[in-house]
Amino acid sequence: MDQLPLYRRLAAHYRAAIETGALAQGDRFPSVRALMGRHEVSLSTAVQLCRQLESDGWLEARPRSGNFVRRPRRLAVRPLAEPIAGQAPDPAQYVGINARVSEFIARGRQAQVKINFSSARSAPALYPAEALKNAATRALRQHPELLVSPPSNNGNATFRNALAKRAMANGMLLAPEEILVTQGCIEALNLALRAITQPGDIVAVESPTFFGLLQVLETLGLRALEIPTSPHSGISLEALQLAIQTTEKIKALVVVPHLQNPLGSIMPDAQKANLVELCRANEIPLIEDDTYSALSNDDTPLKALKAWDRDGNVIHCASLHKVLAPGLRLGWMNAGRWQSRVEMLKYVQSRNNEELAQLAAADFIASSAYDRHLRRLRSCLKTQRARTAEAIARYFPTSTRLSEPAGGLALWVELAPGLSSKALFDAALAEGIFIAPGLMFSNSNRYDGFVRLNCGAPYTPEIDSALQRLGEICNKLPSR
C-alpha cells in the first residue's frame, strides 16, 4: 500500500529508458522470462509490466516475434500554440454564459448518455471510499451528539488544523483560525468575489477558463475580462499588463495557477512571484483557485500563489472535492485582508458547514494514507490521460492538437482546423457521448474549435470506442 505496485514502478523505469533513448524505437523489448530474471519478479508482475507499457503505447506486440519498443503516437500530435498576448483584450462584458452552459448541461441530462467526457471528475473507484466511510463511522461514534449540536464557527478545529499543516507543504503559513471552511471551492470563489467587488465591476479571468467561474461572475453581475493564457505556463503576464494599462480598473483577478481548467497549464514559480507582485503593485486583489494542485504528476507539492503574498492581497481558495472525495463538499479559503468579511458573508449566506464530513476528512488527510492515496490517484490519472491522448492520436484527424498537462483530470483538444465543437457535441450526443464543447469556456466564440475531454475514469474498451467514434465524426464533419 505504501508504494505503487511493483509493475508500475518498473513501467516508469522503462518509459524513462525509452524517453531518454536508451531503448530506441523498433528495439526488441526483453522477454517476460528475461524480465523475471533481470528484476527478480514473478511471472505475473512481468506480464503486467508488458501490458501496462503496451496499453500506454510504449510497446507493440508482434505475433510470434515478441514485444518491440515504439514511440507512442501521442508524441507525434502537435501541442497547442501559445496565445497571442500583445493584442488588447476584448472589452470586458457581462457574461452571458448561463444560458449557454445550461443548454449544454440540460441536453446532456436529457440524453441517454453512455460515455460522459464532459464533467471534470474522477471515477468513485479512484477515491478511498472504505477509509472515509470508516472515518465517518468513527466520528459518529466518538461524537454522539455531533448531528444534534450546532456546527463550530468557521469550521471544525481539527479539520482546520489538518488543512493548515498540509498548507505548509504548499508554502503557506496559516494559523488554523485563518482558515474558513466552505461548501466546496465554488462557495469560496463566490465569497471572495462578493467580498471585494460590486455588481458592474470588471474581473479579469484566464481565457479559456472553466464555466463554473463564468457562471459565478454572471450571477453576481460582474463583467469578465478574458486574459490570454498559455497552455504551458498559465496566464500571460504581458497580456495582463496590457489589460491593466488599457481598460477600466480591474477589481479582481481569478487565476488557477496549477493544472488550469481546461488548459492544464502550471505556472512556473518565477511567474507566480511576478504575478503576485504585479497584482500588489496595481492594487488588484488576486483570487487563487487551487483545486487541482495535488493532482500534478510530480509528488513534490506545488507552491501556492499565496506563498508569495506578503500583504494579504491574495485570496487562496481550495477544495478536497477533486482530490479526496467527490461526495464531500469540502472547500476552504484564506482571504488575506478580507478574512473577517468573508467569514461574515459565509455565515450570512449558508452558516457554518456541518462537521461530520470535516471530521472524517481531517482523520484521513492527517495520516500518511492521504499521501498514498494521492500517489495512486496521480498515477492512475497519468495513465488515463496517456491512453486518451493515444486514442486521439490514433482516431482523430492528423491536424488535431492536444494539451500536455503534467497532471489533472482532462485534456484540452484543438480540433482540426474549421471543425466546430458545437457540431461535434450535437453529433456525439446523438450517440450517447457527452463532451464539453469549447464554447462553454469563454464568453466569446473563440474556443468553438476546442473540446475538453475528461480522463477521470479508468480506461475501458467502451471509452476507446467512444473516442474512436468522436474521431470518426471529426473526420466526417464539414468545416465551418
Added chain:
Amino acid sequence: MDQLPLYRRLAAHYRAAIETGALAQGDRFPSVRALMGRHEVSLSTAVQLCRQLESDGWLEARPRSGNFVRRPRRLAVRPLAEPIAGQAPDPAQYVGINARVSEFIARGRQAQVKINFSSARSAPALYPAEALKNAATRALRQHPELLVSPPSNNGNATFRNALAKRAMANGMLLAPEEILVTQGCIEALNLALRAITQPGDIVAVESPTFFGLLQVLETLGLRALEIPTSPHSGISLEALQLAIQTTEKIKALVVVPHLQNPLGSIMPDAQKANLVELCRANEIPLIEDDTYSALSNDDTPLKALKAWDRDGNVIHCASLHKVLAPGLRLGWMNAGRWQSRVEMLKYVQSRNNEELAQLAAADFIASSAYDRHLRRLRSCLKTQRARTAEAIARYFPTSTRLSEPAGGLALWVELAPGLSSKALFDAALAEGIFIAPGLMFSNSNRYDGFVRLNCGAPYTPEIDSALQRLGEICNKLPSR
C-alpha cells in the same frame, strides 16, 4: 415511546381543568394517594405529575398542608400591544445591521458566557441524537461509495420524497422534483432573494424580524422596508397595503407566518389567504420562511402560505435545523415560477448538498419516530417557555410585558418603560449572561426596549438564577 409520558398527559388534563375553572385558584389539589387511586397510576407517576404542575406554576405546595391550585404568575403579565398599522412605514433603507449584529455577537463570543439566552436554538439533548447517528451509520453501510460519488442534482431523491410527503400535511402538493435541497433555510432565503431582486430593490419584511434576514438583505445590497407586525396574528395586512400604496415598488416580501421570530405570532388561515392574494394582485413575490411551524404547541400541522398559492408566486423555504437536528444543515425550498432560476443559482453558489445528512434525515422523517420526537420536543419547549415566563413574572419589574407564543423557542420581552435592552445586554454580559437585545431585530432603534430570550434549554436552577439576575438588573437600570 408512542405517546408523551403518562404524567405529562395527566398534567395537561389538570392544566385544562384549571384553565376552564373546573379547579379554582386556592382549591386543594388531590393528594398523591388520591391521584394514584383515581387514575390507577403508580406512586412515581403521581409524584411526577405534581412536580410538573408545580414547576409549570399551576400548583403551590404548602408545607404540611398539601398542594393547592394557583394561577401561574405569568398569566398576570400584560401581553404585548398590537402595532400601530395605520401610519406610513419608515422609508426603505439599506440595512446597516451587520456592524451592529457583528458587535453583539463578537462581544458574546469574547465574553465568558455562562448562560446563553441569545441564540434561537434548543439544547442538543432535545433532539434524537442516537436515532440519527444510527441512520447515518446505516446510510454509510448501505451506500459504500456515498462519500466518493458526486451528490445528486438538486438533492437526494429519497430525501426529497420524504419532504414532499411531509409537506402534504402542511397543505402543499409538491412533486419531489419540485423541491430543491439547500444549506439550511438561510441559503434558501439568499437564493430566493437573488432570484427575484437586483441590488437597490426594496424588500418588505416584518418588524421586528430576525437579524439573519436583515443581514441577507444588507449583503445583497437590498433595501428593507419594515412592516408593522402583530405579536398575535403576524404581519399587518393593513400596514402592508398602505406601504404598497405609498412607497416605491416592493420587489419581494419575506414573511415568517408561523412562530414568527422574534414575536412568536401565528397567522390565522384567513389572513394567510388574504396575504397570498394581496401579493398576487400586486405582483409582489412572497417568500415564506417556515422554519418553525413544526414547533407549535398544537400537533395539528399548520398550513403553509404556499398552500394558497395558485400561480407560483410564493417561494416556500424551510429547514430541519431547528426541528430535527441543529448539526445538519438541511434546508429546502420550492420557488414556484422561479424554480429553475434558484436551481441554477444554488448550483453556481454552492453546488449540490452532500447526501449523507439527507439520507440520515430521510430515514428518520419518513418514520413515525419523527412525529414522536416532535411531540416530545413541543412539550419540552412548552414547559421551558412556561417556566421562563413564570420567572420573568416573578423577577422582572411589574410593568414588563411578554409575548405568548403558541410554540417555538423564544419569548419576546418588552422591558419596563424606559429601560434599554442595550444597557441590559451590557450589564448582563458582564455577569456571563448573554441575551439578544431588541436592537438586533430591526434597522431602527424601535425595539431597544425589547429582548428575545431563548427557552431552548431544559430549565435548571442556573437558568432560574440568571433570569433572577436579569430581573434585578432591570430593577436597577436607569430609565433612558
